[in-house]
Amino acid sequence: xxxxxxxxxxxxxxxxxxxxxxxxxxxxxxxxxxxxxxxxxxxxxxxxxxxxxxxxxxxxxxxxxxxxxxxxxxxxxxxxxxxxxxxxxxxxxxxxxxxxxxxxxxxxxxxxxxxxxxxxxxxxxxxxxxxxxxxxxxxxxxxxxxxxxxxxxxxxxxxxxxxxxxxxxxxxxxxxxxxxxxxxxxxxxxxxxxxxxxxxxxxxxxxxxxxxxxxxxxxxxxxxxxxxxxxxxxxxxxxxxxxxxxxxxxxxxxxxxxxxxxxxxxxxxxxxxxxxx
Amino acid sequence: xxxxxxxxxxxxxxxxxxxxxxxxxxxxxxxxxxxxxxxxxxxxxxxxxxxxxxxxxxxxxxxxxxxxxxxxxxxxxxxxxxxxxxxxxxxxxxxxxxxxxxxxxxxxxxxxxxxxxxxxxxxxxxxxxxxxxxxxxxxxxxxxxxxxxxxxxxxxxxxxxxxxxxxxxxxxxxxxxxxxxxxxxxxxxxxxxxxxxxxxxxxxxxxxxxxxxxxxxxxxxxxxxxxxxxxxxxxxxxxxxxxxxxxxxxxxxxxxxxxxxxxxxx
Numbered sequence: 090x091x092x093x094x095x096x097x098x099x100x101x102x103x104x105x106x107x108x109x110x111x112x113x114x115x116x117x118x119x120x121x122x123x124x125x126x127x128x129x130x131x132x133x134x135x136x137x138x139x140x141x142x143x144x145x146x147x148x149x150x151x152x153x154x155x156x157x158x159x160x161x162x163x164x165x166x167x168x169x170x171x172x173x174x175x176x177x178x179x180x181x182x183x184x185x186x187x188x189x190x191x192x193x194x195x196x197x198x199x200x201x202x203x204x205x206x207x208x209x210x211x212x213x214x215x216x217x218x219x220x221x222x223x224x225x226x227x228x229x230x231x232x233x234x235x236x237x238x239x240x241x242x243x244x245x246x247x248x249x250x251x252x253x254x255x256x257x258x259x260x261x262x263x264x265x266x267x268x269x270x271x272x273x274x275x276x277x278x279x280x281x282x283x284x285x286x287x288x289x290x291x292x293x294x295x296x297x298x299x300x301x302x303x304x305x306x307x308x309x310x311x312x313x314x315x316x317x318x319x320x321x322x323x324x325x326x327x328x329x330x331x332x333x334x335x336x337x338x339x340x341x342x343x344x345x346x347x348x349x350x351x352x353x354x355x356x357x358x359x360x361x362x363x364x365x366x
Numbered sequence: 367x368x369x370x371x372x373x374x375x376x377x378x379x380x381x382x383x384x385x386x387x388x389x390x391x392x393x394x395x396x397x398x399x400x401x402x403x404x405x406x407x408x409x410x411x412x413x414x415x416x417x418x419x420x421x422x423x424x425x426x427x428x429x430x431x432x433x434x435x436x437x438x439x440x441x442x443x444x445x446x447x448x449x450x451x452x453x454x455x456x457x458x459x460x461x462x463x464x465x466x467x468x469x470x471x472x473x474x475x476x477x478x479x480x481x482x483x484x485x486x487x488x489x490x491x492x493x494x495x496x497x498x499x500x501x502x503x504x505x506x507x508x509x510x511x512x513x514x515x516x517x518x519x520x521x522x523x524x525x526x527x528x529x530x531x532x533x534x535x536x537x538x539x540x541x542x543x544x545x546x547x548x549x550x551x552x553x554x555x556x557x558x559x560x561x562x563x564x565x566x567x568x569x570x571x572x573x574x575x576x577x578x579x580x581x582x583x584x585x586x587x588x589x590x591x592x593x594x595x596x597x598x599x600x601x602x603x604x605x606x607x608x609x610x611x612x613x614x615x616x617x618x619x620x621x622x623x624x625x626x627x628x629x630x631x632x
Contacts, residue, residue: 160531180537184535190532194553203532206546207536
């Protein structure tokens with residue numbers, strides 16, 4: 090119903106990411122049939138905005154994010170970052186994956202440097218930048234540790250630092266904390282809040298944790314079941330800076346319940362939202 | 367705290383010690399049984415030798431220096447063949463894993479070679495390369511090269527999808543993926559390949575020397591066996607087994623260093 094409900098954010102702030110009628114489909118290799126994952130989704134994200142996409146497991150939200158990252162080619166439609174069309178992965182976007190996927194043979198420092206190294210940034214400069222972001226995600230002192238020596242939460246911090254150090258225009262988060270236990274997840278949500286306050290990056294996050302989306306976002310976009318369409322956009326007007334304590338707030342609760350209800354209506358049946366691994 | 371560490375240490379030491387006692391004990395018991403059986407003529411020492419005879423003849427061959435010619439001859443063939451296999455097999459395997467066209471072109475012929483017992487080709491090698499070191503090197507090389515090719519190919523063509531996706535997301539081109547993902551990820555496979563190649567190369571050395579020639583441990587085994595000098599056969603077998611074990615353990619120890627990051631796939 091709210092597909093056209095865009096541009097309600099302050100018109101003076103320039104658009105960072107504009108997605109127009111994006112269609113993504115997969116070919117079934119066995120039958121040759123095309124399955125539609127995302128169906129004509131349009132989206133406009135302003136600079137400095139934190140936007141989350143929530144939806145059922147397998148609804149196509151990760152495909153949507155991957156298309157914006159330039160990792161998969163959409164069937165039709167367009168993606169523009171700062172007015173420039175996206176044709177593949179680029180320095181203006183950085184992805185934080187659900188699995189930390191750190192290179193196991195590289196130390197924390199060298200993992201964080203990885204993106205800069207690929208880009209040909211000078212070693213010394215890359216190092217300085219990396220150290221800054223390692224400190225920002227509170228891993229100072231762990232620069233020379235290897236991934237297998239770190240806990241899941243710490244690995245995810247490295248994953249985050251690896252993306253931040255590239256200083257992208259848009260940070261793409263693909264269910265970044267889904268693989269963590271509840272306590273670590275909460276800790277990381279707080280961490281992300283603080284980081285966002287410091288950097289004010291444009292963020293697009295995909296999640297199935299509704300409370301996570303409400304806590305972090307300025308705007309939440311609800312995807313329908315596959316093929317994904319935008320069911321509704323919910324503005325989160327909770328004051329910033331936010332803390333996880335907000336989860337006890339009545340308005341927080343109201344928003345979370347509203348979104349929960351919306352997703353359930355689109356599913357037409359009761360489905361658990363908590364697990365998607 | 368300290369006493370706890372101490373307790374852990376003592377317990378670990380006991381466990382280690384017990385396993386050494388048990389494993390070693392069985393070997394010692396069998397050796398004693400063997401010695402008694404041949405001393406009491408339950409078995410004929412001409413056919414089955416005995417531990418004391420083996421030690422005696424081993425010691426004699428060491429003191430008069432006769433064994434070293436054979437060890438040197440076999441050792442050189444092993445080293446040259448093994449190195450040649452590594453120099454050819456590792457890059458070739460990587461190439462086959464990385465370029466689909468290459469594996470399509472060379473895959474069938476490699477599969478055919480891989481499953482053929484290489485010793486079956488020894489008469490041909492002798493015709494082509496003579497009875498000297500040439501034919502032996504050919505056999506050792508062909509024995510050792512395939513495990514390396516096959517392992518490197520498997521490593522490079524089955525990269526962790528999550529890692530390659532990360533590389534792509536950060537803008538890596540194919541060349542960068544090769545150097546930053548494919549090569550480091552294939553190190554454990556390389557060590558496995560080298561371990562397998564060790565066994566195959568030793569088999570090749572002994573096989574080649576049994577076939578012909580006038581020196582080497584394989585030749586000595588064949589000659590001593592034909593003349594019923596079973597103790598010499600045992601001495602040679604023990605030397606080869608010991609060398610193989612040392613080589614294998616060293617590579618395994620190296621491999622362990624990489625296990626930490628191989629298993630948990632973070």
